[in-house]
Amino acid sequence: MPGWAVWIVVAVACVVIEIFTPSFFILWFGVGALVASLAAGLGAGITWQFTVFIATSAALIPSTKRISSQWLSRRKETKTNIYGIVGRTGYVTKDIGESCPGQVRVNGEVWTACSSSETKIASGTKVEVLEVKGVHLVVKALGEQVCE
Template sequence: MLAWIVWLIVAAVLGVAELMTTTFALGIIAVGALVAAGVGALHVALPFQLLAFVVASGAGLGFVLPIARRHIKQPPLLKTGPAALVGRSASVLEEVTGQSGRVRIGGEVWSARSYDETLVIPVGHMVDVMQIEGATALVYPRE
């Protein structure tokens, strides 16, 4: 069997294994096997195919893998949904206590509780949204 076909089979097996593990490492090594398959398709001797495999895999693991992992661990640049409400100001529609209350955030009415359970915030005061728990905003009065 031709060596480049063996390299393609190795790359395919590594690619499937990458899909099962999602570690990125096996995928990068699979790319190294594809490089070796390309070198093998040019009818270059086996030691040079192995060298191409080692160099491509090493370069990928040394340079590409850290960049990919750093990129995956970054928080999203744009907050959406309830997370986007944290830090916004709101006006109190119903007195807010540690157990209940209502506030208007943007154009929406939300159930609310005081972030500090001992505080009672009267109607009309401005508050800051500190946290969202389910469909309830935890708020703290503005100074």
């Protein structure tokens, strides 16, 4: 098999590996192999082919951090677990007292909740979740009565 074909096989193998490990690291060895393939096609000896492969790969590897950080910064941060509930609305299922917690239903789940203004919120009142404090939700009344 001619030298340029071997480098093409190496390049394709690197791209396939990169598909399964999206790190933008192996990809640069694939690009280096393509450039080495070009050198082999132009008649360069094996020493020059390896030199071109190593130099090209080494020159491109520092761009990994820049490219991957740009790719990752485009992702929208997803709130998970209990922090995904902040900003959601629900309704009071058990009266929230001035100093004692009640219960609210948000996203189909029942949570222990306290009022943000430390005022009483009656059962059936629509509320918005302002924050999570430990295992309690801090809510504010939206003033609407919801049928339970």
